[in-house]
Amino acid sequence: MLSNKYIKKFNEDGFLHLKNFFSEKFILEIRKYILDKYIDGTKEYYVSNSDLLSDQYLKKIILNDNLIELFKNILGENIVYFGESCWTCSHGKTNPMAYHTDNSDRDNFGKDWEVENYPIVRFAFYLQDHSRQGGGPLIGLKSHKNYIKNLYLRVLFRETLGPIMGRYKYIPYKIGDLLIWNLRTTHAGDGLKFKFSNFPISKRLNKYIPDFLISRCKEERFLINGNFASESFYLDKYINYLKTRTYQVSRWNNMTLDEDTINELAKKNVKYKDVSKNIKQDIIEKKIDFNDLHLNHKDYK
Numbered sequence: 001m002l003s004n005k006y007i008k009k010f011n012e013d014g015f016l017h018l019k020n021f022f023s024e025k026f027i028l029e030i031r032k033y034i035l036d037k038y039i040d041g042t043k044e045y046y047v048s049n050s051d052l053l054s055d056q057y058l059k060k061i062i063l064n065d066n067l068i069e070l071f072k073n074i075l076g077e078n079i080v081y082f083g084e085s086c087w088t089c090s091h092g093k094t095n096p097m098a099y100h101t102d103n104s105d106r107d108n109f110g111k112d113w114e115v116e117n118y119p120i121v122r123f124a125f126y127l128q129d130h131s132r133q134g135g136g137p138l139i140g141l142k143s144h145k146n147y148i149k150n151l152y153l154r155v156l157f158r159e160t161l162g163p164i165m166g167r168y169k170y171i172p173y174k175i176g177d178l179l180i181w182n183l184r185t186t187h188a189g190d191g192l193k194f195k196f197s198n199f200p201i202s203k204r205l206n207k208y209i210p211d212f213l214i215s216r217c218k219e220e221r222f223l224i225n226g227n228f229a230s231e232s233f234y235l236d237k238y239i240n241y242l243k244t245r246t247y248q249v250s251r252w253n254n255m256t257l258d259e260d261t262i263n264e265l266a267k268k269n270v271k272y273k274d275v276s277k278n279i280k281q282d283i284i285e286k287k288i289d290f291n292d293l294h295l296n297h298k299d300y301k
């Protein structure tokens with residue numbers, strides 16, 4: 001049970017770093033499973049082609065009672081799972097991603113920014129330590145309530161003022177920790193930090209810092225993430241946005257849920273929104289053309 005203090009903190013900061021949420025054993029077993037089943041060493045980057053619930057072993061993440069309870073504490077009793085989750089594995093020299101938000105209105109001050117508590121929340125955890133090496137996330141605290149309309153000022157705040165004021169941080173993630181953030185919260189994956197401090201090094205800053213000062217991830221880097229939401233105009237809008245993205249349409253098209261799994265979700269009072277079924281039908285009826293979808297984010301209105 002997440003105390004009111006933490007729920008308040010999440011709503012204020014747009015982010016929570018929950019230490020020792022999972023056991024180390026749980027995390028290392030997942031790491032071994034993905035390594036053995038999917039990683040053949042031929043590529044620098046791997047990503048699951050379907051959601052976690054479609055894998056008979058990895059579905060235990062989405063069905064984890066503590067995770068479900070956490071989301072109910074944050075979002076209220078009526079939570080929805082709509083088939084957006086995945087694992088990724090990368091190795092070799094990683095570079096940080098650019099700062100961004102995950103909601104549909106990323107680069108425009110659209111309707112997503114009107115609501116007090118945006119009702120879609122992401123969880124993420126890594127399958128290795130990022131407190132002694134880079135590769136963890138960079139997060140902007142309170143950024144979910146602070147959309148800076150001017151692009152120049154937004155970049156300036158994310159890159160320089162935010163870190164100096166302690167509002168933009170590198171998160172020193174340890175095995176077993178769990179991160180959750182509001183989809184409006186600014187963050188960057190594959191973050192870097194200085195070797196002797198946790199000061200964040202962003203994609204832009206990275207170009208000006210000598211490599212010997214930068215701490216990177218030195219091993220295969222596994223990340224698991226997914227979303228829960230509450231039914232709302234904002235969820236429908238977000239799903240409509242995801243229908244413009246190549247990776248997510250493909251993932252919905254590849255989903256294979258059996259009756260038992262859907263029943264398990266129902267038993268735990270998690271509503272399953274079957275977007276996958278509609279997508280598959282639309283593909284059969286040629287209402288969706290993969291050539292019209294976007295690999296990268298484009299504002300959706």
Ligand SMILES: [Fe+2]
Pocket residue numbers: 100101102187189
């Ligand atoms: Fe993101």
